[in-house]
Amino acid sequence: MPDLDSFGPDDPVLVSPRYLAGPGLEQPPLAAAMVWSSLKNAGWSTYTPDEWRPLLCTSPCQLVRAAHMPNATDSGWKTVVYEDALAAPWWTASWSAETPAELLTDFHRALAEAHATGSLHSLSSATAVYLPLLNAGWSHTVDERGNQRFTSPDRLATVNGDRRPSHVSDAWSIDVAPGTTGRCRWSGRFSKQVPNALVAAFTTSLADTTPVYRRAGTLPKELGSYLATEPAPPSAPGRSETAAPAPVLPPAGPGQSTTRRRR
Numbered sequence: 644m645p646d647l648d649s650f651g652p653d654d655p656v657l658v659s660p661r662y663l664a665g666p667g668l669e670q671p672p673l674a675a676a677m678v679w680s681s682l683k684n685a686g687w688s689t690y691t692p693d694e695w696r697p698l699l700c701t702s703p704c705q706l707v708r709a710a711h712m713p714n715a716t717d718s719g720w721k722t723v724v725y726e727d728a729l730a731a732p733w734w735t736a737s738w739s740a741e742t743p744a745e746l747l748t749d750f751h752r753a754l755a756e757a758h759a760t761g762s763l764h765s766l767s768s769a770t771a772v773y774l775p776l777l778n779a780g781w782s783h784t785v786d787e788r789g790n791q792r793f794t795s796p797d798r799l800a801t802v803n804g805d806r807r808p809s810h811v812s813d814a815w816s817i818d819v820a821p822g823t824t825g826r827c828r829w830s831g832r833f834s835k836q837v838p839n840a841l842v843a844a845f846t847t848s849l850a851d852t853t854p855v856y857r858r859a860g861t862l863p864k865e866l867g868s869y870l871a872t873e874p875a876p877p878s879a880p881g882r883s884e885t886a887a888p889a890p891v892l893p894p895a896g897p898g899q900s901t902t903r904r905r906r
Contacts, residue, residue, distance in 0.1 A: 647867040652860025655875035659854040662800050662819050665826040665861050667744035671713040677744050681752040702758055720747055724763050734836035741829040745855050746848045753844035771843035779850035797869050815842050825863035
C-alpha cells in the first residue's frame with residue numbers, strides 16, 4: 644500500500660482509520676450540508692447567518708438544534724435537545740472542530756431517525772455503545788470505580804464511559820490523538836441523557852474500518868505510519884465536494900416562530 648509521502652498534496656486518497664483522517668470538507672457550509680443531510684431530508688430547517696455566527700439546523704418542533712461554530716472560540720459542533728422550549732437542555736452532544744465529517748454524519752442520521760420515531764429520550768442498554776469497539780479489536784479496561792475505557796489498537800483513540808455521571812458530567816467521552824497538535828486531534832462528549840442508540844451510531848462509525856476520502860495534503864504526516872492510504876478511484880464516495888450548502892438565516896428561540904423568510 645502506498646506511503647503517504649508518495650502522494651502529492653492535492654492527490655485524492657482513501658485513508659483509514661477514519662478517526663485519524665481529519666475533518667474532511669474544509670468549507671463550513673459544505674461540511675454542514677454533508678453532516679446534516681439526513682436532517683434536511685427529514686424536513687429540518689437550516690440557517691446560514693453571517694460568517695461570524697454559527698450555522699444552525701433545527702427540527703420542525705424547534706426542540707432539537709444542531710450547530711456548527713467554525714469561527715467561535717470553542718469552534719466545533721453541538722447538538723442539543725430540549726424537553727421544553729423554556730427549560731434547560733435535556734441532553735447535549737458536542738465535538739471539536741477536527742472531528743471527521745463522516746462520523747458526525749452517521750450520528751445525525753441516527754438523530755433524524757430517533758426524532759422521527761420519538762426516541763430522543765430512550766435510554767437503552769450501553770452494550771450497543773461499546774460492542775462495535777470490541778468487535779473491531781479495541782481493548783477494554785475498568786477502573787476501581789467501574790468506569791470503562793476502550794482503546795483503539797494503535798492506542799491513539801479512547802472511548803471513556805462514566806459509570807455514574809452527574810447532571811454536569813459526560814456519560815461518554817472520546818479523545819483522539821490527544822498528544823498531537825495536528826488536524827487529527829479531536830474529542831467528543833455526550834451528556835448523561837443522550838440515548839445510547841445515538842452514542843452507538845457514533846462509536847459504530849468510529850470503529851468502522853471502511854476508508855474515507857481525503858486530499859493527501861490534509862493528512863497528518865507525523866502520523867503517517869499509522870495511516871493506510873491508497874489512490875482514490877474516480878467513483879470513491881466523498882469525492883464530490885460540490886454539494887450545495889444549505890441556506891441559513893438566524894433562527895428564533897426553541898418553540899418560537901421566525902418572521903424571516905426561509906429560502
